[in-house]
Amino acid sequence: MSNLENKADQPLSRRGFVKASSLALAGVTILPRHVLGGKGFIAPSDKLNVAGVGIGGMGKSNLNALAPTENIVALCDVDEKYAGPVFEKYPNAKRYKDYRKMLEAQKDIDGLVIATPDHLHGVIASAAMKLGKHVYVQKPLTVTVWESRELARLAKENPKVVTQMGNQGHSNDDARLINEWIADGAIGKVQEVHVWTNRPIWPQGMDVPKVAEDAPSTLDWELFLGPAPHRPYHSAYTPFKWRGWVDYGAGALGDMGAHLVDHPYWALGLNPPISVEASSTPFNKQSYPMASMVTYEFESKDKKKPLVMTWYDGGILPPKPLEFGDEPVPKSGGVLYIGTKGKLFHETYGSKPRLLPKEKMDSYKRPAQTIPRVGMSHERNWAEACKGNGKAVSPFEYAGPLCETMLLGIVALYKQGTKLNWDTKTMQFTNAPELNPYLKRDYRQGWAM
Numbered sequence: 497m498s499n500l501e502n503k504a505d506q507p508l509s510r511r512g513f514v515k516a517s518s519l520a521l522a523g524v525t526i527l528p529r530h531v532l533g534g535k536g537f538i539a540p541s542d543k544l545n546v547a548g549v550g551i552g553g554m555g556k557s558n559l560n561a562l563a564p565t566e567n568i569v570a571l572c573d574v575d576e577k578y579a580g581p582v583f584e585k586y587p588n589a590k591r592y593k594d595y596r597k598m599l600e601a602q603k604d605i606d607g608l609v610i611a612t613p614d615h616l617h618g619v620i621a622s623a624a625m626k627l628g629k630h631v632y633v634q635k636p637l638t639v640t641v642w643e644s645r646e647l648a649r650l651a652k653e654n655p656k657v658v659t660q661m662g663n664q665g666h667s668n669d670d671a672r673l674i675n676e677w678i679a680d681g682a683i684g685k686v687q688e689v690h691v692w693t694n695r696p697i698w699p700q701g702m703d704v705p706k707v708a709e710d711a712p713s714t715l716d717w718e719l720f721l722g723p724a725p726h727r728p729y730h731s732a733y734t735p736f737k738w739r740g741w742v743d744y745g746a747g748a749l750g751d752m753g754a755h756l757v758d759h760p761y762w763a764l765g766l767n768p769p770i771s772v773e774a775s776s777t778p779f780n781k782q783s784y785p786m787a788s789m790v791t792y793e794f795e796s797k798d799k800k801k802p803l804v805m806t807w808y809d810g811g812i813l814p815p816k817p818l819e820f821g822d823e824p825v826p827k828s829g830g831v832l833y834i835g836t837k838g839k840l841f842h843e844t845y846g847s848k849p850r851l852l853p854k855e856k857m858d859s860y861k862r863p864a865q866t867i868p869r870v871g872m873s874h875e876r877n878w879a880e881a882c883k884g885n886g887k888a889v890s891p892f893e894y895a896g897p898l899c900e901t902m903l904l905g906i907v908a909l910y911k912q913g914t915k916l917n918w919d920t921k922t923m924q925f926t927n928a929p930e931l932n933p934y935l936k937r938d939y940r941q942g943w944a945m
Contacts, residue, residue: 555611648896
């Protein structure tokens with residue numbers, strides 16, 4: 497019997513009437529929060545409690561994109577000075593240096609935005625996912641093929657955990673145009689793809705500093721190192737410059753491949769490659785080379801001639817197509833698809849796609865829209881998915897294999913000039929077993945995934 501029900505032989509007292517009326521009114525007010533608050537109102541109970549881990553660089557931008565609609569409840573960074581402006585912007589968020597202590601102490605966190613140096617992505621994301629936390633991880637997803645596989649596995653085994661890699665171009669309207677045009681047969685069967693970037697825009701090709709420096713008092717160097725091998729601090733490593741070091745980053749291919757390789761990988765429905773071959777400027781195995789070129793082969797759907805994709809960085813550009821005319825190949829980066837009936841070019845993040853030659857673009861009758869547009873930021877797409885509103889567009893089930901492809905190009909740098917045959921089922925190079933250890937890294941004690 498509910499509080500509002502009364503037996504017929506028990507008259508309702510004044511006190512009982514007031515209590516019952518109050519309860520009835522309370523029941524009436526159980527309405528959608530946005531109705532009560534007016535247009536645009538988001539109730540606290542409808543917001544995601546977000547923690548930022550690594551907030552001085554791209555993490556700051558990610559949090560700013562989420563702040564208008566979500567609660568920023570915790571901030572974690574190993575460098576107080578670098579993260580200072582973000583700490584000041586969100587004074588009500590609890591502060592931490594060690595993400596492990598944050599996850600242990602703060603139980604109200606729904607999801608994490610992870611924008612640390614690349615070598616920490618895997619260990620932080622896996623720890624959060626195992627606690628049932630949603631995760632948004634900056635690109636590249638991880639620094640090793642094994643870690644990418646592991647995060648994709650965890651995502652599959654925990655379907656209630658919403659995952660997203662921070663390759664924001666995947667949410668662009670233009671990216672969907674690329675898919676629709678290729679599916680429409682605008683350039684026929686794609687046989688070749690060229691992908692290039694102006695990265696690195698940070699130092700690479702360096703030797704390890706021989707003289708150590710004192711770490712700034714605001715930086716916890718041991719926490720920065722995390723799972724990476726121990727080495728003395730030097731200002732050559734951080735901030736931002738960590739991208740060029742093998743122990744901490746994934747170089748130009750890891751940084752921009754997630755934005756550039758993403759689009760042909762998606763539009764052409766690719767799987768991890770069947771072979772990879774790399775060449776570069778001198779590579780000392782400590783810092784990535786100043787420039788590199790990687791050629792991938794992917795099994796075609798008809799099982800005949802493989803599709804070839806070539807990556808260029810460090811100022812190396814692909815051959816200029818005749819259809820560009822007097823226009824130079826953009827040095828900033830882009831993707832060129834070569835098909836049996838024409839070519840398609842777009843800039844970084846999938847922006848400004850166009851068919852080549854110009855006459856083909858002018859006469860092309862665009863197909864009907866077949867892929868829904870996201871209509872919001874990449875970060876908010878993740879947050880809404882966490883709240884049950886739609887799906888994340890770049891979940892780990894997709895991002896993991898994409899990153900595997902990128903990272904295989906990095907491993908190929910260790911045996912340049914050799915076409916390496918890749919068996920994705922067994923996760924090994926069949927003709928170069930000496931490279932297989934580079935697919936996974938050793939972790940310092942206390943930091944293993």
